[in-house]
Amino acid sequence: MIFQSQIRCIYNCVSPIVQPAIVSSLSTELSTSGYINLMCKQQHYKEALDAFDFYLKNSTTQLEPSTYVNLILACTNFKSLKHGNKIHDHILKSNCQPNLVLQNHILNMYGKCGSLKEARKVFDTMQLRNVISWTIMISGYSQNDQVNEAMIMYIKMLRSGHFPDQLTFGSIIKACCSMGDIDLGRQLHCHVIKSGYDCHLIAQNALISMYTKFGQIGHASDVFSTISTKDLISWASMITGLTQLGYEIEALYLFRDMLRQGIYQPNEFIFGSLFSACSSFLEPEFGRQVHGMCAKFGLGRDVFVGCSLCDMYANFGFLPSAKRAFCHIRCPDIVSWNAIIAAFADSGDVHEAVSLFWQMMHSGLMPDNVTFLSLLSACGSPVTLNQGMQIHSYIIKIGFDKEVSVCNSLLTMYAKCSNLHDAFNVFVDLSEKANLVSWNAILSACLQHKQAGEAFRLFKLMLSSENSRDNITITNLLGTCAELASLEVGNQIHCFSIKSGLVADVSVSNRLIDMYAKCGSLKHARDVFDSTQNPDIVSWSSLIVGYAQFGLGHEALNLFRMMRNSGVQPNEVTYLGVLSACSHIGLVEEGWHLYKTMEVEQGIPPTIEHISCMVDLLARAGCLYEAENFIKETGFDPDITTWKTLLASCRTHGNVDIAERAAKNILKLDPCNSAALVLLSNIHASAGNWKDVAKLRNLMRQIGVQKVPGQSWIEVKDKIHVFFSEDSSHPQRGEIYAMLEDLWLQMLDESYDPSKIYIDYELPLDNFDAARYFVMTDPES
Numbered sequence: 001m002i003f004q005s006q007i008r009c010i011y012n013c014v015s016p017i018v019q020p021a022i023v024s025s026l027s028t029e030l031s032t033s034g035y036i037n038l039m040c041k042q043q044h045y046k047e048a049l050d051a052f053d054f055y056l057k058n059s060t061t062q063l064e065p066s067t068y069v070n071l072i073l074a075c076t077n078f079k080s081l082k083h084g085n086k087i088h089d090h091i092l093k094s095n096c097q098p099n100l101v102l103q104n105h106i107l108n109m110y111g112k113c114g115s116l117k118e119a120r121k122v123f124d125t126m127q128l129r130n131v132i133s134w135t136i137m138i139s140g141y142s143q144n145d146q147v148n149e150a151m152i153m154y155i156k157m158l159r160s161g162h163f164p165d166q167l168t169f170g171s172i173i174k175a176c177c178s179m180g181d182i183d184l185g186r187q188l189h190c191h192v193i194k195s196g197y198d199c200h201l202i203a204q205n206a207l208i209s210m211y212t213k214f215g216q217i218g219h220a221s222d223v224f225s226t227i228s229t230k231d232l233i234s235w236a237s238m239i240t241g242l243t244q245l246g247y248e249i250e251a252l253y254l255f256r257d258m259l260r261q262g263i264y265q266p267n268e269f270i271f272g273s274l275f276s277a278c279s280s281f282l283e284p285e286f287g288r289q290v291h292g293m294c295a296k297f298g299l300g301r302d303v304f305v306g307c308s309l310c311d312m313y314a315n316f317g318f319l320p321s322a323k324r325a326f327c328h329i330r331c332p333d334i335v336s337w338n339a340i341i342a343a344f345a346d347s348g349d350v351h352e353a354v355s356l357f358w359q360m361m362h363s364g365l366m367p368d369n370v371t372f373l374s375l376l377s378a379c380g381s382p383v384t385l386n387q388g389m390q391i392h393s394y395i396i397k398i399g400f401d402k403e404v405s406v407c408n409s410l411l412t413m414y415a416k417c418s419n420l421h422d423a424f425n426v427f428v429d430l431s432e433k434a435n436l437v438s439w440n441a442i443l444s445a446c447l448q449h450k451q452a453g454e455a456f457r458l459f460k461l462m463l464s465s466e467n468s469r470d471n472i473t474i475t476n477l478l479g480t481c482a483e484l485a486s487l488e489v490g491n492q493i494h495c496f497s498i499k500s501g502l503v504a505d506v507s508v509s510n511r512l513i514d515m516y517a518k519c520g521s522l523k524h525a526r527d528v529f530d531s532t533q534n535p536d537i538v539s540w541s542s543l544i545v546g547y548a549q550f551g552l553g554h555e556a557l558n559l560f561r562m563m564r565n566s567g568v569q570p571n572e573v574t575y576l577g578v579l580s581a582c583s584h585i586g587l588v589e590e591g592w593h594l595y596k597t598m599e600v601e602q603g604i605p606p607t608i609e610h611i612s613c614m615v616d617l618l619a620r621a622g623c624l625y626e627a628e629n630f631i632k633e634t635g636f637d638p639d640i641t642t643w644k645t646l647l648a649s650c651r652t653h654g655n656v657d658i659a660e661r662a663a664k665n666i667l668k669l670d671p672c673n674s675a676a677l678v679l680l681s682n683i684h685a686s687a688g689n690w691k692d693v694a695k696l697r698n699l700m701r702q703i704g705v706q707k708v709p710g711q712s713w714i715e716v717k718d719k720i721h722v723f724f725s726e727d728s729s730h731p732q733r734g735e736i737y738a739m740l741e742d743l744w745l746q747m748l749d750e751s752y753d754p755s756k757i758y759i760d761y762e763l764p765l766d767n768f769d770a771a772r773y774f775v776m777t778d779p780e781s
Helices: 004-013 019-025 032-041 045-058 065-078 081-093 100-112 116-125 131-143 147-159 166-179 182-195 201-213 217-226 232-244 248-261 268-281 284-296 303-316 319-327 334-346 350-362 369-378 382-397 404-416 420-433 436-448 452-464 471-484 487-499 506-518 522-531 537-549 553-566 572-585 588-602 608-620 624-633 640-653 656-669 674-686 690-703 733-749
Strands: 711-716 719-724 757-762 772-777
Touching: 032 045, 032 065, 045 065, 045 081, 065 081, 065 100, 081 100, 100 116, 100 131, 116 131, 131 147, 131 166, 147 166, 166 182, 166 201, 182 201, 201 217, 201 232, 217 232, 232 248, 232 268, 248 268, 248 284, 268 284, 268 303, 284 303, 303 319, 303 334, 319 334, 334 350, 334 369, 350 369, 350 382, 369 382, 369 404, 382 404, 404 420, 404 436, 420 436, 436 452, 436 471, 452 471, 471 487, 471 506, 487 506, 506 522, 506 537, 522 537, 537 553, 537 572, 553 572, 572 588, 572 608, 588 608, 608 624, 608 640, 624 640, 624 656, 640 656, 640 674, 656 674, 674 690
Parallel strands: none
Antiparallel strands: 711 719, 757 772
């Protein structure tokens, strides 16, 4: 018995919520079992467990079997494995013989607390089991992601002669979802029908959830339509499934049908799915109506609804509405704060995102990985580098610099902010913790900053590490090869991709096509294309652009026709390629036709790049006035590239008037553009307008404009040699220029027209090795 003095001791230890119940028991002596049962009945599980601890220290009386059941239920609801073990040990040591009901409760307690090893021990020692025992074990394995064990237990149950009920089917179907085996799911559905539980709600709801997760919306709808009395879970499962599978409008219609029945009030999860549907459907008006209905049902301040609303309004671009929805949340948690911070971060409003971050800190909540990932993704430009560095400092202060995902985001942020040095420092600090994402991020950073040597050096280190390689690694390396036009290294990466089995990935194949095309090896590019199964639009476009860039216009157009015949629809890049191809081979009418049908038939609006291609097409064909008029009539504000295209053709065709107008427009956009002044000067020189040449040269000297020297490079024995026009810095310049002079003499011996060869020969008297030759041939040769 627990006497009044002992109850008073308990009274002083418990919360004020349960003190009235204890006061009512002071008038009478209350048994230990009675007091514990009273606490459990009123759902004061902690107080019940505290009373059991008090009982162990102060009493030797025997508890009633029903009290043990209540104590185990308290451990289950309170998720207290420690007390569960203690109570189970006490049961085993006492003379109490646990019956089947108590054993099932012990099984359930261990399963809910995640201690399946202890649950299995109890299960294996049970002399008598029923369908509930088997279902508890199956459910425990399923809920703790041990789906294979759940399936094995289900098979053993069938072999033992026990027949599953709807709860068993609910648990095993959930396990089947986690396994991702649709064929097994169909077999279980057949077993449900055969067992006669196809009309039981729990099994039906589980089947709906399973079919939607497998993407089988038709089968899910069939099961849903057979439910005679649908509950809230049925409606929620179907609405959520439709939303997740892209049937947004159907989800909204189903929600309308649910409201018309008027049986159930929608919960926060249904509204969360509806907000997601409106967001994907990009219908702000629908979103507002659902929001109003949500407020009508009194769920506007719910934390789950608030997060979904923030996401929806952010996707619409209505950031003030997203913030208002967040401010209405009754008690925002870390997920809510992350949602509103991500909304502003994704929109590029770094200042507001950082301001919300500090507000969250002042509210007493600590950030997590997701918080920092959102903030760092927003600091992706040199302008925001300072905010990114401040966040980095705080990350170090609270110890998140040890989190690999955060470090990967830091690395990417510094790379985007043109701070490769700090990106490398972050990568070095990762040391052995660096994962595949880390390696890919630093390789991508090297590619962005044109540090090809570092990229290949890091790749060699990566090969010696335990990290595997994926398609992103290979595409980064191939991008570096394309940037350098390094065919030899590109071949090696191609071989590596074949050996590692990554060449079958379409993104790798596309990068290979692009790399070979940019390196001038169109035969290899075509071989990769022909070996690609189901080439996508990127595959076709890469090869078409490659053919066009190297003047193989007919091949590019033939490939374009093949693409159209195969059913692949062109995009804006494809049209850039075919317009460029028409330009190179002078197919003006064909180019005009493609340009006009691009927007009319394909719905692709022309960009400034397409305008430049059309100007090049017309100007190359000598239609300079038409090209100039086309620029004026497009409605675009032409950029420097467009006018340069026209200016270059004026040099070819000797049109000084249009050249002066084109150069004037270039200088309006960039007053110090050396290319425009040099080109215009050369055009005047070709026309014999030496006074105008002198004026332009004088103008260039006055404003300090210098011609940017041309640059070229060649790879010899894994070493890149870079040259500038009139360069004398190469250590082997003597041999190079001697060979150049010999080649020039051979050209003269072969009767090349000297008028098409211009030699700038400058020989210092004291050093023959410093001789500089600049040979310029006819640009069309």
